[in-house]
Amino acid sequence: MTRRLSLILGLVMALSITVIPTVGAHDRDHSFTISTAAAALPARIDLPNGFQPEGITSGFHSRLYVGSIADGAIWRGSAMTGQGRILVPGVTGRQAAGIHIDWRGRLWVAGANNHTIRVYSALTGRLLKTYTFPTAGFVNDLAITRGAVYATDSNNQQLAVVPLGRFGRLPAASAAKLLPLTGDYVVGSGFNANGIVARSGWLIIDQSNTGKLFRIDPKTGATRLIDTGGYNVANGDGLALRNGRLYAVRNQDNLVALFNLGSDLLSASLVGEITSPGNLDVPTTATFALNKLWVVNARFNTPPTSTTQYWITRLPLTP
Secondary structure, three states: OHHHHHHHHHHHHHHOOOOOEOOOOOOOOOOEOOOOOOOOOOOEEEOOOOOOEEEEEEOHHHEEEEEEOOOOOEEEEEOOOOOEEEEEOOOOOOOOOOEEEOOOOEEEEEOEOOOEEEEEEOOOOOEEEEEEOOOOOOEEEEEEOOOEEEEEEOOOOEEEEEEOOHHHOOOOHHHOEEEEOEEOOOOOOOOOEEEEEEEOOEEEEEEOOOOEEEEEOOOOOEEEEEEOOOOOOOOEEEEEEEOOEEEEEEHHHOEEEEEEEOOOOOEEEEEEEEOOOOOOOOEEEEEEEOOEEEEEEOOOOOOOOOOOOOEEEEEOOOO
């Protein structure tokens, strides 16, 4: 009986799933670590046909959130199973570009040509607040710190800013402001500032049309060029950070460039390029869940219709 019981207990342990919650900044893996005995993760997660995705982020319990540039809808699903549904229904004329979830379980959405930043409950999808920037251009992507939310403006030399109250409370709509950018970063024709992340009291952005990275002082708006050792981040889109490494999605190139950042954030050395031929179609932004990299495919080169297929691709964390 003792030997038989030991065999049963051993089998139970082998089949068990170990979950270890992790917490951190919005670009880190907020999900759970799964044992190697768990079922394989989906390599592709299908989104609703015609969805036209642009931004992606991750939350607790391995949840993925994807926003639609077509009508501002938000899809929520599981990185573990690939199953999901619409959390926030689309509205004609509304848009969702970059999206990120904060430590209070709120989903922040860059409104693209709507010139807004919207805040939703990541649990219920209820709209909590809308911040409007009348003179902004294309409000593209977001970075969240303990003190503020910053969004890139891809048409103008500025950031859209929502200062947060004590304990991260949402301020009045009138608190929204613009932060002019000075220094090395100069706006040109086409899409400019795109992705943005926060690290060690600084912000980092990429500039799509020049393939450059910049460090920003969030207090003054002063920018410094980041030395990439000659590597051009052409078509740079969403940025993500994990364990001091910067992931830069290069949309039209169908890859994610991985960098080691210098301690002063003024240098970035290329580790390599992560790609998956045949599985990527103009990826725009990336997030982390279950120790994997997940990118959403916007398929900008494919004419959108109500039946056009869109999906999320799972990638490794390293090349």
